Amino acid sequence: MAVQPESRVRHCRQSTGRGAGVVALLMAAASGLLAAQSRPVDPEAEPARACDAGNLAGCVNLGVGYELGLHGLPRDEARAVALYQRACDGSVAVGCTNLGIIYEAGRAIGQDLARAARLYERGCTGGDARGCTNLGTLRVEGHGVPRNQTLAVQLFQRACLAGDAGGCRNLAVMYVDGRGVRKNGARALELAAEACGRADAAGCTLSGRLHETGAGGSKDEIGAVAFYRRGCDGGDAAGCTRLGRMYGEGVGVDQSEALAAELYRRGCERGDPGGCTLLGVAYSTGLGVPADHAVASAVFDQACANGDAAGCTFLGLVYSEGLGVIPDQQRALDLFKRACRAGNAHGCFNLAIAFEAGRGVTADLTQARTWYVQACRGGVERACGAAERLK
Secondary structure, three states: OOOOOOOHHHOOOOOOOOOOOHHHHHOOOOOOOOOOOOOOOOOOOOHHHHHHOOOHHHHHHHHHHHHHOOOOOOOOHHHHHHHHHHHHHOOOHHHHHHHHHHHHHOOOOOOOHHHHHHHHHHHHHOOOHHHHHHHHHHHHHOOOOOOOHHHHHHHHHHHHHOOOHHHHHHHHHHHHHOOOOOOOHHHHHHHHHHHHHOOOHHHHHHHHHHHHHOOOOOOOHHHHHHHHHHHHHOOOHHHHHHHHHHHHHOOOOOOOHHHHHHHHHHHHHOOOHHHHHHHHHHHHHOOOOOOOHHHHHHHHHHHHHOOOHHHHHHHHHHHHHOOOOOOOHHHHHHHHHHHHHOOOHHHHHHHHHHHHHOOOOOOOHHHHHHHHHHHHHOOOHHHHHHHHHOO
């Protein structure tokens, strides 16, 4: 019989339980190190007229309007690129940073991380703190520039001191993980709180995580709820998902499955694939919402497509067991493989079951034992006994 990942409250990103996997969680792209987004120089300025008159700050503002489709302008990233380039060539640091963001994302133009890094450096040295933050995120993983954790820390420090909340938040993550700096949970908590105080919603969510796990000192689950709420209310998708998990578990707040499900929905709709996975579990179990396997499979699919490995495992179970869909053992097998390769131990466990039982594949006990061993190493206790049985 296929086996689900642990309970719904134990799957937000790659965490295997409250207080576990905090570093892996914090370093994930969506809820850890985040790049700053494009911004205008002066939102109150009339951009087109200013740019036409040679005011390069006005060109930046006009570029933001075209990039994001603001102020009645059509969304036109190609025009935004030209305007940012003009401003950057004229030594307007914000223009360089905004242009770097487009090159990093590779939307209107081909992705070019090395060029993005050079543009961020020009923005940073020219006085735009966001350029320092974004260059630091590239330095952490060596995207477009040589990997250098120590230099990344220095860039985040520079950005934070210059007033960029994202720099403070990313610096907090580095202190949690001990990358480029000695681990210091208390300092991480200070920096996350500083980011939150500067209206950085992701910083509020990070503060909540540090309070919940005690990574910043002593555990404070009530405080965690308050910070998750600020993160969610401020627009951070992961904040909504985490707040929902607290309601679902009744930790730091009165338990409410209905409110948990609604918060998972908010997290999912705002782009957190972990929220989609938890929403799918709610629909598949009828916790807080009417049971609906068709809706569950749809949100599991969304979660998996957007990189949540647990979502792939759940979707594999949907197809393996025919829950609201036509059973498809081959697709289930492929989903378990995808989840396992992405680090989800329960995906490995279900993959092993498939190989042992010959579901969607020719039975192969050697392969089954290999995947049981990997699942065991990932913390699935039943996999350990299965691996021994096939030795």
